[in-house]
Amino acid sequence: MDNQNGTIYASVRLLLQDMPHERGQLLPALWRVVEHYREITPELIGAVSEGLSIPYAEVYGVASFYSLLDNPGGKMPIYVCTDVMCLLQGAEKLKHAAEEAAQDEPVAVRESACLGQCDYAPAAWSGKRVLRRTTAQELVTAVKEAAQ
Amino acid sequence: MNQVRRLLPGFQTTSAPTSVERLKERGFEAGLKKVFSMTGEDVISHITASGLKGRGGAAFPTGLKWSSVYNAAGPTKYVVMNADESELGTFKDRVLLEEDPLGALSGVVMAAHVVGAKKAYCYIRGEYRDVERRMAEALQMLRSEGWVGTDGVDIEIRRGAGAYIAGEETALFNSIEGKRPEPRVKPPFPTIKGLWGSPTLIQNVETLANVAILFAHDTEWFKQYGTKDTVGTKLVAISGHVQRPGVYEVPFGMPLTDILEAPNLGGGVVGSGRLGAILLGGAAGTFLSREEVASGRLDYGSLAAIGASIGSGAVMVFDDTVDLKWVTARLARFFAEESCGQCVPCRVGTQRIVELIEQGGFKSRTQDLRELGLAMRDASICGLGQTAPVALLSLLDRPGLTQHA
Numbered sequence: 345m346d347n348q349n350g351t352i353y354a355s356v357r358l359l360l361q362d363m364p365h366e367r368g369q370l371l372p373a374l375w376r377v378v379e380h381y382r383e384i385t386p387e388l389i390g391a392v393s394e395g396l397s398i399p400y401a402e403v404y405g406v407a408s409f410y411s412l413l414d415n416p417g418g419k420m421p422i423y424v425c426t427d428v429m430c431l432l433q434g435a436e437k438l439k440h441a442a443e444e445a446a447q448d449e450p451v452a453v454r455e456s457a458c459l460g461q462c463d464y465a466p467a468a469w470s471g472k473r474v475l476r477r478t479t480a481q482e483l484v485t486a487v488k489e490a491a492q
Numbered sequence: 493m494n495q496v497r498r499l500l501p502g503f504q505t506t507s508a509p510t511s512v513e514r515l516k517e518r519g520f521e522a523g524l525k526k527v528f529s530m531t532g533e534d535v536i537s538h539i540t541a542s543g544l545k546g547r548g549g550a551a552f553p554t555g556l557k558w559s560s561v562y563n564a565a566g567p568t569k570y571v572v573m574n575a576d577e578s579e580l581g582t583f584k585d586r587v588l589l590e591e592d593p594l595g596a597l598s599g600v601v602m603a604a605h606v607v608g609a610k611k612a613y614c615y616i617r618g619e620y621r622d623v624e625r626r627m628a629e630a631l632q633m634l635r636s637e638g639w640v641g642t643d644g645v646d647i648e649i650r651r652g653a654g655a656y657i658a659g660e661e662t663a664l665f666n667s668i669e670g671k672r673p674e675p676r677v678k679p680p681f682p683t684i685k686g687l688w689g690s691p692t693l694i695q696n697v698e699t700l701a702n703v704a705i706l707f708a709h710d711t712e713w714f715k716q717y718g719t720k721d722t723v724g725t726k727l728v729a730i731s732g733h734v735q736r737p738g739v740y741e742v743p744f745g746m747p748l749t750d751i752l753e754a755p756n757l758g759g760g761v762v763g764s765g766r767l768g769a770i771l772l773g774g775a776a777g778t779f780l781s782r783e784e785v786a787s788g789r790l791d792y793g794s795l796a797a798i799g800a801s802i803g804s805g806a807v808m809v810f811d812d813t814v815d816l817k818w819v820t821a822r823l824a825r826f827f828a829e830e831s832c833g834q835c836v837p838c839r840v841g842t843q844r845i846v847e848l849i850e851q852g853g854f855k856s857r858t859q860d861l862r863e864l865g866l867a868m869r870d871a872s873i874c875g876l877g878q879t880a881p882v883a884l885l886s887l888l889d890r891p892g893l894t895q896h897a
């Protein structure tokens with residue numbers, strides 16, 4: 345194990361310290377990791393695997409199943425709903441506006457299936473905040489905020 | 493006809509949603525006390541007498557489910573509240589939990605008490621972070637009031653992470669267990685072998701909220717609304733081309749037209765102002781024509797007669813300019829992406845449907861689409877594959893809806 349790996353293993357151990365070390369905690373553990381590191385890399389999978397004593401392949405299998413854990417590149421994600429009810433309200437244009445604003449920023453604009461906010465379509469979600477009846481302008485601001 | 497406020501708190505409600513005052517004001521505290529003073533059989537017979545059916549989509553009789561878990565053998569049992577809500581056009585559980593989290597959570601406590609579960613989970617979709625926070629607050633209050641905790645039932649919130657299939661009950665168990673959220677073959681059913689192989693009572697948020705208001709009042713009160721066949725009220729989530737998209741509580745039996753048009757419900761069709769169709773029930777719902785909407789009522793029986801179902805309570809409204817083939821193409825892609833891939837008919841079938849629609853094979857390949865749909869219905873393990881072709885087939889059955897496009 346190289347040095348950098350060793351550091352990651354130690355900090356993941358710390359991150360998961362206060363949770364029961366059992367299989368049933370794998371998803372909550374992965375959430376913690378992705379919230380801390382923004383993405384789940386092979387080393388992080390290794391660290392979780394070691395920390396919770398779950399085989400690497402199993403951790404990988406679970407982590408790769410969920411779209412919210414899948415954030416390659418570790419940029420701040422912004423989810424723009426491009427499902428039916430939001431598309432009817434112009435979501436396609438909003439997505440382009442957000443993508444343009446994110447071009448040179450550490451922000452990744454992602455398309456999302458229905459966010460469960462169709463009463464406020466078009467909707468987007470920054471990972472923290474839901475943007476309701478959102479506009480290109482609001483999304484551009486959210487991109488800039490996320491970039492900070 | 494008007495909206496009702498029973499599951500949703502009345503407009504005159506003043507207490508904060510997660511406060512002990514709310515628990516009292518809504519009658520949930522009295523309901524909890526009532527349930528704790530009754531025998532399990534008695535509680536279940538009240539639920540059965542109320543005629544309550546599951547609100548997560550399948551409309552399974554709730555009393556029967558409780559009695560099955562109650563009677564199941566085993567030292568350990570679980571209760572799960574399903575708040576994964578990731579179906580297109582569906583947001584009623586979000587609104588219910590935002591406005592009155594203590595209803596559904598009181599239902600969880602009642603359920604755990606009756607079936608003898610020491611542990612319960614509330615599984616909530618990962619995008620509902622604000623709702624999750626509110627739920628945590630409500631749980632904290634219930635804990636300090638002694639309704640939740642290690643002597644009674646311990647309740648844990650689980651956050652989903654963006655997988656539609658995890659809302660399927662057995663996939664949800666796998667998700668909680670730290671496995672891939674792939675559905676299990678049924679039988680055995682969850683009531684016998686659910687979480688970690690133990691008898692498990694899993695219910696939708698709205699179902700549990702119904703249990704809470706039932707015991708906050710009584711069966712007679714509960715039956716004030718609804719039809720002979722379907723008692724009570726239903727949350728509908730209206731979206732799309734209406735004046736007032738939102739979640740409304742309406743009595744079963746309400747004319748669909750009223751849901752769309754009444755001034756304090758949908759408020760009328762916008763967009764072109766002319767109704768094209770509605771998609772009732774969610775991504776695996778049924779398209780209904782203007783004429784069907786005009787004569788239809790929100791009732792399982794009368795909808796079944798036209799091949800439709802209430803499903804999750806989603807009412808997606810499209811004006812007459814929307815290309816419904818485009819809608820089905822989106823739905824098809826959604827199902828293809830969300831299929832867990834375990835069974836061949838679903839994995840291949842959802843892809844085939846996308847191809848057939850995108851190749852413009854809609855009209856000419858109608859027969860192929862139908863056969864594919866039937867094969868998927870009969871040979872898929874879970875509801876996703878079984879119902880993925882439903883909306884498409886409903887459109888094929890109504891050629892009038894795609895004539896202009």
Ligand SMILES: Cc1cc2nc3c(=O)[nH]c(=O)nc-3n(C[C@H](O)[C@H](O)[C@H](O)COP(=O)(O)O)c2cc1C
Pocket residue numbers: 545546547548549550551552574575576577578579656657658659660661662694695696697699700874875876
């Ligand atoms: C693909 C799929 C997704 C589902 N998602 C949900 C969901 O998000 N919420 C829900 O309550 N039920 C969902 N269900 C239904 C559940 O499997 C289960 O029937 C329901 O939670 C039972 O609760 P009820 O009897 O109170 O309706 C889903 C089913 C399938 C096949």
Ligand code: SF4
Pocket residue numbers: 657674675830831832833834835836838839872873874875876877878
């Ligand atoms: S029907 Fe589809 S989603 Fe369901 S288990 Fe089979 S492959 Fe997975």
Ligand code: FES
Pocket residue numbers: 425426427428429430431457458459460461462465466467580581
């Ligand atoms: S379709 Fe965008 S929130 Fe539902």
